[in-house]
Amino acid sequence: MSFQIKGIAASPGISIGRAFVLKKNAIAATGVLLRSSQEVLNDVKRFEDSVQDSVDEVEKIKSNPALKNDEVGILDTHIEFLTDPQIKSNVIDKIEKQKRNVKDAVIEVIHDAVKLFEDMDDDYMRARATDIRDVGNRILKNLSPSGQTKSQEFGLDTIIIADDISPSETIAMDMQRVIGFATSVGGKTSHTAILAKSKGIPAVVGGGGALHDIENNDVIIVDGLDGLVIINPDKDCMAGYKTKKETYDNHFKLLQSLKNVPATTADGIEIKLLANIANADEMEESLEYGAEGAGLFRTELLFMNRDSFPTEEEQFEFYKKVALKSRSKPVIVRTIDIGGDKPLPYFGLPQEENPFLGYRAIRICLDRKDIFMTQLKAILRASEYGNLKIMFPMIGNVLELRQARKILEESKNELLDDKIDFNKGIQVGITIEVPSAAITADILAREADFFSIGTNDLCQYTLAVDRGNEKIKELYDPFHPAVLRLIRHSIAQAHQHNIDVGMCGEFASDPLATLLLIGMGLNEFSMSGASIPAIKNQIITYSHEQAKEVCEKVMTMDNSKDIKEYLEELKK
C-alpha cells in the first residue's frame, strides 16, 4: 500500500531505500517494595554496579576513533549524567527511604528528570530529555542481565524507522548502510535531527503514530526538504523523486564546494556577501551559507501578530539574541518599516489612498518619538552583544536624517543617565530607496556612516510602478536605465565620501546583475542566505576589470531589453 506522512524536515536531502523498524521494549514500574535492610543494601549495590557497567559501555563506544567531536561530546555528557551525584542520591533515597526496588527507583528518578526538561521553555533543553531517557534505559538494561541488545545488521540503503532514536543508539549504529531517518516524535533540535545533520543524512522527525504502519523492507522515500515520508511510492512518484534527489544533490555539491571559498573576483577584489534576516534562527542559518554578517535585519516580525507594541525589554531580548548568534559579524538593524500596507492591529493607521507614498517607516518614527526611542534604546542596549549598526529606512531628505540622529542621541543620553552600557560609536546608516535620496546621495553621504540600496522600493518609486499590480508587472524592471543610473550614482557618491555602500534588495540576489553591480563598484551584497552560493559563483568567475567594462557598456545602452540580452549573452 502506498501512503505518505507529513512530519518535520530535520535534515535536508532526499533518500530512497528500505525500512528497518526499530522497536523498543516498554519499561514499566513493578511497584514491588523491598522488605529487608539486606534487600535495600543489595539494590543499592546493584544500582552502583549497573552505573559502573553503563559508564564502561559508553567509554567503550567512545573509544571508536571514527567518532566525530560532537559525538564524543554527547557521550561525555552521558557519562556525566550517569555519574551525576544528584541522580545518584535521588535513586538511593528512593531505595533506602521509600523501599522502592532498584528498577522502580531508577524509572521514577529518570521520569522526573525527563519531565523537568520537557517542561522547559527552550527547544534545546526540551530535547535534552532524550539524553536522560537514553541514560536511564542504559542503567535499566544493565540491571537485568537478560536485557542484552544484539547488534543489528542492516541491508544496503537502510532507512531507520523509530519512535525516537536515542543518541547512543545513533552513535553505535553501523552508519555505513543507513541513508535516512524517520521518527514519530522529536523536533528540529532533537538528537536524531542533530546527528542526521552532522552526518549529512536526510531525516524527517515528528511524523506521529502513522509511522507505526511501516513494516520492515517497505520502500521508503525520506524527503528531508519538505518533511515528507513516502511509503511504497508508485512509479510516477518514484521517478519524480529521483529527479528531485539528483537536482538537490548537485545543488548541494555546489553549495559545499563554495561554502569556504572567499567571495573574491578572479583578479582578487574582495566582495562581502551578507544575509537578509528577520530573527536569530535566520542569522544562524545564514552563517551556514557562508554569510559574513547581516546586511539587513528586518525588525517588523517582532511587531506583527500581537496585541500591543513590544516593550523595550522584549525588543532588547529579540535583538540581543540575533547579536549573540552573529558571532561578532556586522548586523545592520533596520528600524521599523511599517505603513498602511502592513497594518498593525494595535496601532490604528488610517486607510490611505497611497500607502506607499504615505505615513510609513521613518515618517511614523519621527512623528511618534515614543515608539522610535523605545526601539532605539533596545537596539543600543543589544549593541553590547555584537557588532550592530542602525539603519533608517525611507529617508528622503537630509533633515529627516538629522532629526533621526538627534532622537538617537537623546536615546543614548537616557541610557547614559541610567548607567546602561552600549556601543557609543555605533554606526548609523540609511537605506537608499526613495529616488530623492539616490539623487541627493552626495548630500546624504556627508552625514550617514553607510548606505544600503533598497532596490525593491527604489525601482517602484522611480518607475511609478506598483509591483504588486499584476497588470503592469512587466513595467517593474530594475534593469531600466533610470534605476541603474540611480544605483550607480549612489555607489559613486558613497565611495567619494569614503562610506560603506551595500545593496539589500532583490537585485542583489539576481545573478544576472552581479557583474554589472561589481562594475559599478558595489562591494557589499545582502540577500537571503540560500542565494549566497549562486551569487558567489558569479563573483569568482569574473574579474573586476571585466565587470567595469560590462558596466561601461551597459550604461551606454538605452533600454532594459538590450541590457538584459547583453548580460544573458555574457553568461553563456
Add this chain to the structure above:
Amino acid sequence: MISKNYIITAPEGIHARPATALIRLTKKFKSSVSLKKGDNLVQLNSMLNILAIGAKGGESITVIIEGEDEVDAAEAIDDFFSEVLKNL
C-alpha cells in the same frame, strides 16, 4: 570564599557540552564550587542541576568557590568563562 559574577557570552548558554566541560574542570580541584542564578544555588558537580538552572546566553550568574585551592580553581574557572566557553 571567592565569589565572581559572569555574563554568559556563548549564545547557547550553559548547555550540555559546556556543562560537561565545566564539571570536569571543577573535579580537578578540592574546593567546592557552586553556581548561582537568581535565587537558585546548585553544586557544580551535577549535570542535572546545572542544566536545570537554565543559564542562557546573555544572562548573569555567580560562581562561588570555597576550599584550600580556591585561588587556583577561581583562575581556571575565570579562564573557562572568558575564553573556553566561546569555543564550545
